[in-house]
Amino acid sequence: MSRLAVTGLWKGYGGEPVLRGVDLEVPAGSLTSVLGLSGCGKTTLLRVIAGFERAERGTIDLGGETLDDGRTYLAPERRSIGYVPQEGALFPHLTVEGNVGFGLTRAERRSSTVGELLEMVGISALAGRFPHELSGGEQQRVALARALARRPQALLLDEPFSALDATLRAHVREEVHSLLREQGVTTVLVTHDQEEALSLADSVAVLRDGQIVQQGTPAELYERPVDERLARFLGAVNVLDASFAGETAVTPLGRLALRGAATQEGSGLVMLRPEQLDVRAADGGENGGEGLGGRVELCRYYGHDALLHIRAEQPTGSELLLARVHGEGALPVGTRVLVRAHGPVTAID
Amino acid sequence: MSSNAASASADSVGERLAHGWSGRRRWPLVSVAGAAVATAGVLVPVAFLIVQAQDSGWGTLRRLLLRHSTAVLLWNSVRLTVACTLLCAVLGVGAAWLVERSDVPLRRLLSVLLVLPLGIPDFVTGFGWVSIDPALHGYLAAVMIMTLSLYPLVYLPVAGAMRNLDAGLHEVARSLGDSPARAFVRVTLRQVWPAVLGGCLLVTLGLLAEYGAFEIVQYQTFTVQIFTEFKLGFDAAAACGLSLVLVLLSIAALGGELALSGRGRAFRTGPGAGRPAGRIRLGRRRWPALAALAALCGLALGVPLGSLVYWMTRGSSSTLPSTSILAAAGHTAEYGAAAAAIATVLAVPICMLSLRHRNRLTILIERVAYLPMALPGLVVALGLVAFSVRYALSLYQSALELILAYAILFLPLAVVGVRSAMAQASPALEEVGRSLGSGPAEVFRRITLPLIAPGLGAAFALVFISSSTELTATLLLRPTGVNTLATQFWTYTTNFSYGAAAPYAGLMVLISAIPAYLLSRRAIAPAGRSRS
Numbered sequence: 083m084s085r086l087a088v089t090g091l092w093k094g095y096g097g098e099p100v101l102r103g104v105d106l107e108v109p110a111g112s113l114t115s116v117l118g119l120s121g122c123g124k125t126t127l128l129r130v131i132a133g134f135e136r137a138e139r140g141t142i143d144l145g146g147e148t149l150d151d152g153r154t155y156l157a158p159e160r161r162s163i164g165y166v167p168q169e170g171a172l173f174p175h176l177t178v179e180g181n182v183g184f185g186l187t188r189a190e191r192r193s194s195t196v197g198e199l200l201e202m203v204g205i206s207a208l209a210g211r212f213p214h215e216l217s218g219g220e221q222q223r224v225a226l227a228r229a230l231a232r233r234p235q236a237l238l239l240d241e242p243f244s245a246l247d248a249t250l251r252a253h254v255r256e257e258v259h260s261l262l263r264e265q266g267v268t269t270v271l272v273t274h275d276q277e278e279a280l281s282l283a284d285s286v287a288v289l290r291d292g293q294i295v296q297q298g299t300p301a302e303l304y305e306r307p308v309d310e311r312l313a314r315f316l317g318a319v320n321v322l323d324a325s326f327a328g329e330t331a332v333t334p335l336g337r338l339a340l341r342g343a344a345t346q347e348g349s350g351l352v353m354l355r356p357e358q359l360d361v362r363a364a365d366g367g368e369n370g371g372e373g374l375g376g377r378v379e380l381c382r383y384y385g386h387d388a389l390l391h392i393r394a395e396q397p398t399g400s401e402l403l404l405a406r407v408h409g410e411g412a413l414p415v416g417t418r419v420l421v422r423a424h425g426p427v428t429a430i431d
Numbered sequence: 432m433s434s435n436a437a438s439a440s441a442d443s444v445g446e447r448l449a450h451g452w453s454g455r456r457r458w459p460l461v462s463v464a465g466a467a468v469a470t471a472g473v474l475v476p477v478a479f480l481i482v483q484a485q486d487s488g489w490g491t492l493r494r495l496l497l498r499h500s501t502a503v504l505l506w507n508s509v510r511l512t513v514a515c516t517l518l519c520a521v522l523g524v525g526a527a528w529l530v531e532r533s534d535v536p537l538r539r540l541l542s543v544l545l546v547l548p549l550g551i552p553d554f555v556t557g558f559g560w561v562s563i564d565p566a567l568h569g570y571l572a573a574v575m576i577m578t579l580s581l582y583p584l585v586y587l588p589v590a591g592a593m594r595n596l597d598a599g600l601h602e603v604a605r606s607l608g609d610s611p612a613r614a615f616v617r618v619t620l621r622q623v624w625p626a627v628l629g630g631c632l633l634v635t636l637g638l639l640a641e642y643g644a645f646e647i648v649q650y651q652t653f654t655v656q657i658f659t660e661f662k663l664g665f666d667a668a669a670a671c672g673l674s675l676v677l678v679l680l681s682i683a684a685l686g687g688e689l690a691l692s693g694r695g696r697a698f699r700t701g702p703g704a705g706r707p708a709g710r711i712r713l714g715r716r717r718w719p720a721l722a723a724l725a726a727l728c729g730l731a732l733g734v735p736l737g738s739l740v741y742w743m744t745r746g747s748s749s750t751l752p753s754t755s756i757l758a759a760a761g762h763t764a765e766y767g768a769a770a771a772a773i774a775t776v777l778a779v780p781i782c783m784l785s786l787r788h789r790n791r792l793t794i795l796i797e798r799v800a801y802l803p804m805a806l807p808g809l810v811v812a813l814g815l816v817a818f819s820v821r822y823a824l825s826l827y828q829s830a831l832e833l834i835l836a837y838a839i840l841f842l843p844l845a846v847v848g849v850r851s852a853m854a855q856a857s858p859a860l861e862e863v864g865r866s867l868g869s870g871p872a873e874v875f876r877r878i879t880l881p882l883i884a885p886g887l888g889a890a891f892a893l894v895f896i897s898s899s900t901e902l903t904a905t906l907l908l909r910p911t912g913v914n915t916l917a918t919q920f921w922t923y924t925t926n927f928s929y930g931a932a933a934p935y936a937g938l939m940v941l942i943s944a945i946p947a948y949l950l951s952r953r954a955i956a957p958a959g960r961s962r963s
């Protein structure tokens with residue numbers, strides 16, 4: 083197990099910088115996810131770490147060994163890094179066995195190693211098949227076994243589940259996750275799917291315009307994103323006007339605690355997630371209920387839950403409030419509701 | 432921004448140059464060296480053509496080019512080229528439409544028979560016709576024989592394009608009020624237009640390069656005149672001067688195709704789009720259509736083959752030169768295999784560079800490799816003679832020089848074969864190989880080579896076959912006293928020993944008919960082959 087560290091990495095194509103000083107820290111044995119929109123430089127970052135491209139500036143360090151610092155450069159075959167590209171990229175001229183054993187020595191190939199690897203990913207029965215005879219999920223498993231065969235110090239996964247259809251994706255994702263846990267291999271997983279990043283990774287790094295804008299645990303990112311753009315990228319969000327008083331913020335939804343024991347003065351904006359809003363229908367005559375009055379304008383029903391779009395009766399800073407409620411709590415459009423909030427809020431710039 | 436992958440590979444050569452060639456980057460260095468050798472090989476003949484022509488002085492050259500007989504040659508070449516190309520276009524498109532889009536009977540058989548004339552060398556077709564009717568000569572004979580020999584060059588790509596047509600487009604045109612004929616012109620023809628033009632270009636280049644068939648029907652074109660000047664007049668400078676005009680004509684044909692197809696290219700649809708088009712019912716007109724196609728096959732295939740069989744059976748009563756045919760076949764195979772090996776090996780680095788390290792320089796290298804398509808065999812041979820006479824006299828009229836000429840001449844075929852295979856082998860596979868601990872050379876051996884092996888085989892076969900039936904350059908360059916199948920056939924034919932000539936032609940037809948047959952079969956087979 084080794085720690086992977088990328089510091090100040092620059093890389094561009096034809097004078098156009100793609101990576102502008104990327105800093106990424108992947109603790110030994112962890113699964114770190116690099117999350118970003120397409121074109122943000124995710125794949126370039128992986129390719130430089132793997133050694134398919136050379137860094138222009140900055141250093142890449144794996145387990146104390148410098149892989150690339152702009153001057154010295156270690157060829158991909160001399161780095162102890164496994165790589166699983168997007169579509170798996172299985173060698174079409176080799177069987178499953180041949181693919182998995184590709185990186186092994188002749189002696190290792192003859193030993194039980196390949197069989198153990200196939201068993202590990204649960205495809206022992208497919209050893210003699212060719213890649214075109216496998217399903218998408220099976221191909222991903224072969225690609226993973228092939229990358230792990232040489233016991234690499236680090237593993238790079240480039241959108242490994244994006245080629246799979248939705249039902250299969252969740253299943254394969256779970257399997258791969260528990261497998262990587264068992265192996266304890268330092269892993270970088272690149273994805274554009276925030277749900278995938280948040281649910282799988284120990285640590286998520288968000289790459290935007292060639293820079294890591296924030297790295298932290300999934301909860302840290304979700305609850306305390308560095309800016310509004312990132313907050314919206316990770317999920318639906320309410321932004322409210324607030325005036326600060328010590329460790330609390332006074333908002334149209336009442337007085338709420340500020341997250342992270344931050345003390346602020348003056349006025350500004352706070353964010354809170356839709357699941358932090360409590361919504362109930364206002365009973366006809368009873369006006370004394372607590373909360374901000376509003377009317378349901380749209381109800382998106384997802385089964386397990388529902389997202390209500392509520393137009394508040396007083397200005398809040400957002401045109402519509404978003405509230406996530408249980409599926410059975412879905413309310414018809416036009417219902418008058420009272421909205422309250424719970425939990426701490428995060429001040430944003 | 433979204434084209435990162437493309438620009439990534441585009442930049443890597445420049446980037447490597449900037450970083451210096453480190454020891455770990457050995458493979459591109461090998462590629463660059465190989466591509467440099469191939470490029471030099473293609474450019475040397477042209478360069479020495481110019482040098483040799485210049486030798487005689489521009490004044491002499493001007494007199495030579497401006498004399499009346501040159502104008503006659505130009506007129507002869509142009510009117511033949513225009514007539515033949517148009518006829519080939521009409522026959523090729525018509526036949527392709529009938530076989531691929533209508534319900535004409537026997538179309539599976541026809542789709543094979545219509546391609547097979549490609550397997551008969553043009554001068555053998557000429558021999559076939561003239562040997563049964565010695566009165567055939569001049570312009571009309573030349574037009575007929577060359578059209579019958581070359582129309583498959585249009586038929587084959589157009590049939591392929593029509594097979595992949597999306598039914599939807601034709602149906603939409605019909606639903607917008609077009610009659611079937613109008614929809615054919617406005618939609619179908621527009622879609623296959625690039626294929627028509629590409630085929631016509633090949634026909635034009637073939638006509639400009641042809642020597643044997645025109646000599647047989649006694650029709651004077653540039654190529655025939657150049658050959659005569661050099662071989663009989665021993666006037667190398669005049670031959671080279673006229674060759675330069677020939678090269679210019681070929682370049683004009685290339686430019687013409689480029690200009691005409693500029694708009695057409697935008698009409699190509701993506702692969703696998705839409706569903707296959709249904710066939711158009713001809714009704715009672717099926718039978719005249721079938722008769723027309725059968726007549727075409729009969730003239731293009733039946734007459735030359737029938738005449739060969741006739742002369743072979745007649746010739747067997749006289750003495751059959753069995754030992755010399757074995758020797759000639761041996762030489763043909765030996766030269767063809769050597770040339771095929773060289774061309775295939777040189778095509779690999781060219782394709783590696785242009786596909787894996789795409790930038791302006793490597794694209795230019797690939798274009799140069801296609802240049803011999805526009806160079807008649809005679810021109811390459813003359814250029815090599817001019818070069819060897821000056822710098823490598825030992826090369827002159829050696830087997831090696833002939834092999835090199837074949838390799839240069841048919842390098843484009845090798846590049847086409849290797850390129851399509853390499854384009855299908857994803858670079859991601861090579862990268863995965865690197866990340867699994869294999870160096871560049873090992874990745875090439877264990878991943879790239881097995882993946883492109885079928886392409887290498889195709890490239891080798893294409894060059895071998897083309898070399899085996901090449902006549903013009905062979906007549907100029909063959910080592911003294913050595914005969915190949917083509918030259919021995921030629922010697923007998925020019926002596927009117929048709930019976931003795933026929934077995935040689937028969938053997939050449941056998942050699943090249945097999946791949947022509949396979950070509951037509953592959954064209955029939957549904958797209959999407961399984962693994963290599």
